[in-house]
Amino acid sequence: MAMGVGLAMLLGGEQRALAAGPALSQQSIDRLQGLERQLSSGHYQQVVESARSRAASAGSSQADQWARALYLQLAASAAQRMDQPGRAADLLYQARAIETAPLSQRLQWLEQEAKLRLRAGQMDQASALFDRWQGQASLGSDDLWLGARIHARLEQWDDALHWVRLARQNDASPDSEQLALAASIYQQSGQFSEASRAVEEQLNQDDSDPARWQQAAALYQRIGQPDRAAALWEAGWQRGILKGEEALLTRARLHMAGGTPARAAEMLSAALDQGSIEDTEANRRLLASAWAQSRDHHKALQAWQVVAERSDDAHDWYMLGDLAYGWGVWSQAEKGFAKARARGADNPGQLLLMEGVAAYEQGRLDQAQQVFQQAEEFGDSADQAGQWLALIESDRRSQQSSLSSRISMR
Structure with missing residues (x-):
């Protein structure tokens, strides 16, 4: 960090000093000049002590105050070279408080103090100084990115967002590290669309990191674009960057969320057949859910039948019964609900009702009557069960009347 701007002018003689500030x-x-030679020779502590002493004894005239500011600058430079950034920053703070010093020089000291505070780990002071500096000067892109990083480290996300937007306006080609910072700040600030675009820019620069693909897909899901998340994941899969069982399962889930469940079902079915993913109950449930979501009745019911028979779990039997009931496949519906009830599923009265309806729709009135009679024993299903039993009695009377009419006609 260059800190000898004022002194460089002094070495050229009094005329240059006049151009920088009051004549010395x-x-x-x-x-x-003597102190600067000591500084060049490495006598840092001596320069700090002598320069501070000279600054303390400076007179009140404009020339004396300008000299005082330059003494403090020299002391700061020596402190910095002794790896004392906090001390150097304090000295520059005193120097820039001297109004006799030219504004351009004080602004330069503000910049230097801000960066020294950062080096010293004085993050709160550094962030405040960066904000002040940005308000008074036109900063380069590197400094704008630095300001964004400081505020991000302090988790001051609104301020970080302001800085990162300034940086992006000023820098048309941020590098991967800067884009990662931008994506993080956008995400923390709730700007998920901007975050996803930043991650995609990273992928355009370097698509080799699977974590970036995962981040981008997660962001698109967060902003309600599951189809875009699925398309992005599919691209990463096709390029061979996203691979393995978990990546394939995520690929299937994203297709389901993105509106292409049949594609998910097909890839899961093929993966199970080929042994690319483990043949577990969980993976079979995912396959069954994909077929059900795609509304392929035959394959969905077949898949849920496999899951239920393998797990013998009440919920799986209920899922089979519920799907079959909705699609009017009454034999599977009756079996699913009966098995779920036998395995201790919740709401047995409601299960009995649906089981009875399935039996009734198959014309098995005696079986339906027995099931509805059991449903009458539960408070939440008693009324409806009674209505179904009355309907069954009405059907029987109608059947008996019809039968009697046919006999009398003979």
């Missing part, structure tokens, strides 16, 4: 006496110039 030859004595002040000689003292400043």
